[in-house]
Amino acid sequence: MLRTSMLSSPTWRRGLLTGAAVTATLVLSACGGDDTSSDSGMNHGGMTATTAASAAAPATFNDADVMFASMMIPHHRQAVEMAGLAGGRAAGGDVKDLAAKIEAAQQPEIDTMTRWLTAWGHPMPAMNASGMPGMNASAMPGMDHGSMPGVMSPADMDKLAKATGAAFDKQFLTMMISHHEGAVTMARQEVAQGSNPDAKALAQKIITDQQAQITAMRQIRSGL
Template sequence: MLRTSMLSSTTWRRGLLAGAAVTATLVLSACGDDTSSDPGMSHGGMTATAAASAPASTTFNDADVMFAGMMIPHHRQAVEMAALADGSAASSEVKDLAAKIKAAQQPEIDTMSQWLAAWGHPMPAMGASAMPGMGASAMPGMDHSAMPGVMSQADMDKLAKAKGAAFDKQFLTMMISHHEGAVTMAQQEVTQGGNPDAKELAQKIITDQQAEITTMKGLLAKR
C-alpha cells in the first residue's frame, strides 16, 4: 500500500515556523556583523526605500528562503522519480510526462539554488538520492519531514523495483501526491513571500503542476 509523508497543514506550518526562526536568527547575526548596514533595515524586512532600490534578487524574507530551501529537495525527488520512467514505464504517455517533469523542474532547482546563494543561504550539495531517506538536512532548521507530498524511502524503493504497467500506476499515483504537495508549498510562498521572482516562480509551479495533476489523473483512470 502506498505511503506518503504528507502531513497536516498544522505540521507543515510548524515546520515553516521552526525553519523561519532559525533563518531569522542567522539573518540577524549576519546583519549585526555589517557595520555599514542601515539600522532600520534587515534582509527579512527591508524598508520601503531599500526595497524599491534593491534588485529583486536581494529583496526577500524568511518565507522566500523557506520556499526555495524546501522546494529544491522536493523537486529533486520528483526528478529522481521521473528519471526511473525511461527504463521502467510501459506507456509512452507516462514516459513523455516524466521527461516533461524533468525538463521543467531541473532548471527551477538551478534557479532557486542561485537565489539562495545570492541571499546568503546556499544549500549544501547533495544528490537526489539523499532526499527520500531525509538523512541529510538541506538547510539548518528546516524540517523536511514537514514537506507535503514527500515520498518515503519505502515508496521510492517500491517505485524503483516496479516495471511496466505496475510502474505506470505507481508513478502516477505517487507523482499526483507529490505535485499536490508542491502546490501547497507554492501557495504558501505566493501568500507570504516577499521576493517578486520567487512569488512568480511559485505561481508558475501552481499553474504547471495543477495542469499535470489533471493529466495524470486522466492517465490513471485508464488503468
Template sequence: MMRNSHLSATVLRRGLLAGAAVTVTLVLSACGGSDHPSGDTGTKHGATSSVSPAASAVGTFNDADVTFAQAMIPHHQQAVQMADLADGRAADAEVKELAGKIQAAQQPEIDTMTGWLTTLGEPAPEPHMSMGSGMDHGSMPGVMTDADMSKLMGAKGAAFDKHFLTMMISHHEGAIEMAETEVAQGSDPEAKALAQKIITDQQAEIATMKTILERL
C-alpha cells in the first residue's frame, strides 16, 4: 500500500515537472518570436491602427484649405461683432432677426475652422479685442475698417439699420469671393463643403438684406 502511494507521488511529481518544462518552452518561443520580422510587422500594424481619424485627415488639407480657414475665421469674427451691435441699436425687426441668424450660423463655423487649424498644428487667429483690430484689411475682401466699425457703433435706429445692411452686404460678398476660391483651389472635402455652404447661405442673406433696404 505504501509502495503504491510512493509510486503515485513520483509519477505525479514527474508529470508536474514535465508540464513546467513545456510552459517554459512556450514562453521562450514567444519571446524569441518578437525578434522575428513578422513580429515587427505586427508592431507597425498596431501603431498604424492607433492613429486618430483627425490625424489621418491632416493629409487631405492643402495650402489653400489652410489659407481659407486662417482668413475666414477673422472675417467671420467681424461679422459676428457687427451682428452683436444690433442689440440695442437696430430698430427694424427683420434686421434684428437677421443679426441673430448671422451670429448663430457663423460662430459654429469659426469653431469648426479653429479646430481644423489646431489639428493641423497651424496658427489660428485669436478673437479680436477691438472692432477690426489686427486685421489685414487689404488681403480680405469685404472687411470693414476701424472707421467703418466706429460709424456703425455710433449709429442707432433707422440709421443703424441702413449702415448695418449696406456694410453686411459688402462683407458677405467678400466672404463669398473667399469661399469660391476655396471651392476652386482647396483639397479637403470638409473644407470645400463648408465653403460651399457659406456661398449658399450668404447669397440668400444678401438677397434678404437688399429687400429690407428697399423698404427702409
C-alpha cells in the first residue's frame, strides 16, 4: 500500500523531477566553470608565456653568418642582373629559361638575407654604381670584389651587356658557371662555420641548386 501511494502521488513525482533538474543544472554549471577556467589558464597562461619567451629569445648567429649574408646578397644581385640581360639578348630558349629560373630563385633569397641582417643589427649598406657594397673598411673588413669568388668585374658586365645572339649565350654560360662556382664556395664556408640554422640551411640549398645549374649550363654550352 505504501509503495502504491508513493508512486501514484503527483506531488512526489513533481518534486523528484524538479530536484533532478536542479541537480543536473548544478553539475553542468560546475563542469563548464572548470573547463573554462582550465582553458583560460592554458591559453592565456601557458601559451602567452611560451610566445613571450620565444619573442624575447635572440636569434643565434655569428660573424660567419653575417659575412655569408653580407657577401651573398651582392653576389646574388649580380647574378640577377646577368640573368635579366638574357631575355632580350640570348638566342637559345634553354639559356633564357635557365636565366629566368636563376632570377626567380635568387631574388627571394636576397630578400630573406636582407631581413636577417636587419634583425641581427647589421643592415646591408647601400650599393655603389657597380652593384657592390659601398662601405668603409671598418664596416665589413675584407669584403670587396676579390673576397667574393666568381664575382664579375664592371668590364665583364659591360662586355656581356653588349653581346647578343649565340655570342651572348656562350659568354653568359661561361660567366654564370664561374659565378655559381663562387657562390658554392661561399655557401660551403657558411655550412662549415656558421651557427644560424636558417642561414646554414639556405647555404646548403644554394650548394644543391647551383651545382645542378652548373651541370645544366655545361651541357648547354657543350652544344653551342
